[in-house]
Amino acid sequence: MSHIDFSTILAISIHDTKNALGMVLNSLDGLLDPATGECRCDASHVARLQYEARRVNDNLVQLLTLYRADKGLYEPRIGPCLVYEMLEDYYLANKPMMDHHGISCDIDCAEDLAWSLDQAMVAAVLENVITNTVRYTRDCIRIGAENADGWLLLDVEDNGPGFPAAMLGRRTIAEDAPLDPKSGRTGLGLYFCTLIAQMHDSGNRHGYIELSNDGSLGGGRFRLALPG
Amino acid sequence: MTLDLAKKTTLVIDDFQNMRATLRQMLITIGVQEVDAASRAEEALERMRAKRYDIVLCDYNLGTGMDGQQLLETARAQGLIGHGTTFIMVTAENSSEMVMGALETLPDAYLTKPFTKDLLRARLTRALPRKAPLQAVDDALRKNDRARAVALLDELLAARPANSAELLRLKAELLFSGGEAAAAETLCRQVQDSKPVAWALTLLGRIALQRRQPAEAERFFREAIALTPAYMAAHDGLAAVLEADGRSQEALTTLVAAVERSAKSLPRQLRLARLAQQLKQFDIAERAWRRALSLARQMEQDQPAYHAAFTATLAAKGEYRDAQAAVKKLAQEFRLHTEVPWWTLTAKLHILAVHPGPERASLLQEFDTLLQGGPPPTAAVAQLEATLRTLGEDKRAGQLG
Numbered sequence: 001m002s003h004i005d006f007s008t009i010l011a012i013s014i015h016d017t018k019n020a021l022g023m024v025l026n027s028l029d030g031l032l033d034p035a036t037g038e039c040r041c042d043a044s045h046v047a048r049l050q051y052e053a054r055r056v057n058d059n060l061v062q063l064l065t066l067y068r069a070d071k072g073l074y075e076p077r078i079g080p081c082l083v084y085e086m087l088e089d090y091y092l093a094n095k096p097m098m099d100h101h102g103i104s105c106d107i108d109c110a111e112d113l114a115w116s117l118d119q120a121m122v123a124a125v126l127e128n129v130i131t132n133t134v135r136y137t138r139d140c141i142r143i144g145a146e147n148a149d150g151w152l153l154l155d156v157e158d159n160g161p162g163f164p165a166a167m168l169g170r171r172t173i174a175e176d177a178p179l180d181p182k183s184g185r186t187g188l189g190l191y192f193c194t195l196i197a198q199m200h201d202s203g204n205r206h207g208y209i210e211l212s213n214d215g216s217l218g219g220g221r222f223r224l225a226l227p228g
Numbered sequence: 229m230t231l232d233l234a235k236k237t238t239l240v241i242d243d244f245q246n247m248r249a250t251l252r253q254m255l256i257t258i259g260v261q262e263v264d265a266a267s268r269a270e271e272a273l274e275r276m277r278a279k280r281y282d283i284v285l286c287d288y289n290l291g292t293g294m295d296g297q298q299l300l301e302t303a304r305a306q307g308l309i310g311h312g313t314t315f316i317m318v319t320a321e322n323s324s325e326m327v328m329g330a331l332e333t334l335p336d337a338y339l340t341k342p343f344t345k346d347l348l349r350a351r352l353t354r355a356l357p358r359k360a361p362l363q364a365v366d367d368a369l370r371k372n373d374r375a376r377a378v379a380l381l382d383e384l385l386a387a388r389p390a391n392s393a394e395l396l397r398l399k400a401e402l403l404f405s406g407g408e409a410a411a412a413e414t415l416c417r418q419v420q421d422s423k424p425v426a427w428a429l430t431l432l433g434r435i436a437l438q439r440r441q442p443a444e445a446e447r448f449f450r451e452a453i454a455l456t457p458a459y460m461a462a463h464d465g466l467a468a469v470l471e472a473d474g475r476s477q478e479a480l481t482t483l484v485a486a487v488e489r490s491a492k493s494l495p496r497q498l499r500l501a502r503l504a505q506q507l508k509q510f511d512i513a514e515r516a517w518r519r520a521l522s523l524a525r526q527m528e529q530d531q532p533a534y535h536a537a538f539t540a541t542l543a544a545k546g547e548y549r550d551a552q553a554a555v556k557k558l559a560q561e562f563r564l565h566t567e568v569p570w571w572t573l574t575a576k577l578h579i580l581a582v583h584p585g586p587e588r589a590s591l592l593q594e595f596d597t598l599l600q601g602g603p604p605p606t607a608a609v610a611q612l613e614a615t616l617r618t619l620g621e622d623k624r625a626g627q628l629g
Binding site: 089111115119 | 319330331332334337338340346347350351354358390391393394425454455456457458
């Protein structure tokens with residue numbers, strides 16, 4: 001948290017959260033028939049609400065973590081984790097939302113792959129990334145994980161149009177461009193992911209994230225790499 | 229997938245009564261009929277001794293005694309839960325007590341509180357079909373029929389199940405412990421050829437160590453650590469090979485790094501304490517003994533031998549007052565232990581060996597009296613002999629046989 005001041009983060013978070021809540025309120029309005037006052041709720045409305053409510057929740061989790069990191073209060077809780085389970089939990093919790101968007105999701109990970117990591121935070125990164133991927137993919141997502149030479153590579157791939165060129169490559173906190181609350185989509189999510197990646201270190205190796213467009217499904221690939 | 233949970237025997241372990249009730253209710257709701265409960269690790273081990281469980285649902289935090297991880301390791305080491313038992317560890321979302329960057333013995337699944345019965349069912353649905361077929365393997369092993377166990381594993385492997393890796397690992401370990409090192413080696417190399425994994429490299433290292441090929445063993449262990457640094461068995465193997473190769477100082481450095489990663493393993497702390505003692509690195513030894521003693525106490529596996537050796541470390545550091553206190557503690561904590569006269573004497577001789585005093589005559593007399601009553605406990609012979617020789621009592625050392 002070197003070159004960023006917390007009030008900027010706060011402003012961005014409030015902005016994101018306000019937008020998501022606006023969508024929630026909009027969807028809620030659509031549930032009531034203005035003439036009769038009756039509630040006409042269907043699955044697509046619920047899935048929409050779920051999606052926006054998740055974004056609000058993600059934002060608040062992020063905000064709290066960034067606040068703690070900024071104040072030096074955040075202690076990473078690195079523990080053993082069965083990676084497949086973490087991915088499966090995520091998948092089970094989000095299946096209704098993905099079904100609604102007509103998106104299929106595959107998990108590609110050995111069932112016995114175990115890694116030392118901060119499960120709550122890595123799950124928050126996944127949540128963050130996949131909530132975005134759902135918006136940009138055409139119809140499928142692949143979540144993969146493997147041990148490559150002492151690094152856990154966690155990939156989220158899609159078959160959408162891919163990331164804009166300016167976003168590609170490895171990102172570190174030190175090299176990242178400062179956040180700019182005026183420029184619309186604000187990059188706070190990626191900043192959060194980078195921070196969580198870097199909190200995972202082993203000797204002189206730090207975790208990182210990498211964005212590319214050479215995913216196996218033809219679209220974008222978000223990669224979280226954590227040292228063992 | 230439908231899953232017949234009705235006939236599965238289940239044990240719930242949690243120190244909070246209402247959490248036990250909640251877990252039991254959840255299990256009953258998803259169709260389990262037979263649910264036993266335990267509030268502490270010791271009670272859980274008792275129940276596992278009395279009955280084979282298909283499913284164990286255990287909270288990580290169990291209050292004052294062993295935690296869930298130590299319970300799992302103890303139960304596996306004592307053969308109380310076999311390969312066919314599904315062990316699920318329940319952890320709190322904000323559990324700071326589980327902070328460790330290490331991969332030791334892993335449960336079959338984790339559940340993070342709070343969780344729903346649907347997630348519990350999902351975990352069981354994935355784990356049980358993998359584990360249940362292994363009960364036949366357990367049965368064969370209980371009858372000491374290793375060949376049958378391996379044959380059963382081959383049958384299971386033929387169907388190319390999702391948990392092939394786990395089955396191959398089990399097969400390789402059975403082959404190795406059954407004395408078929410060459411077959412275990414072939415299997416590990418096959419696994420390595422498709423994809424390097426830490427367990428196969430570690431087992432190859434242990435095989436090489438057994439064959440007295442230290443250079444090769446070291447290479448395997450180091451490769452395993454490079455591939456999965458948190459895999460603790462590889463660190464333990466590396467320390468063992470370095471020590472066997474006479475590179476004790478490097479072994480010590482390896483163990484110091486390993487306990488830094490994972491401090492809660494009693495065998496590892498004991499190994500470090502003894503090695504540091506041997507190398508006269510008494511600060512490291514003292515720290516390791518203190519941790520080992522507190523772990524042993526927590527796990528109700530304390531032994532007078534640990535206290536006697538700890539006394540030697542304190543005496544060697546010149547901390548006589550602490551050493552005296554350690555002897556007192558030994559005598560008090562093990563006052564009902566039949567071996568305690570020998571162990572307190574051993575501890576006192578350790579002090580005498582670095583801090584000569586007028587009690588020498590009476591201690592040696594006590595030695596002679598005790599010896600007339602019968603030989604010392606086997607575990608004490610090495611400590612006694614070394615310390616008697618330091619005292620110049622070669623004749624008495626010789627009487628130990």
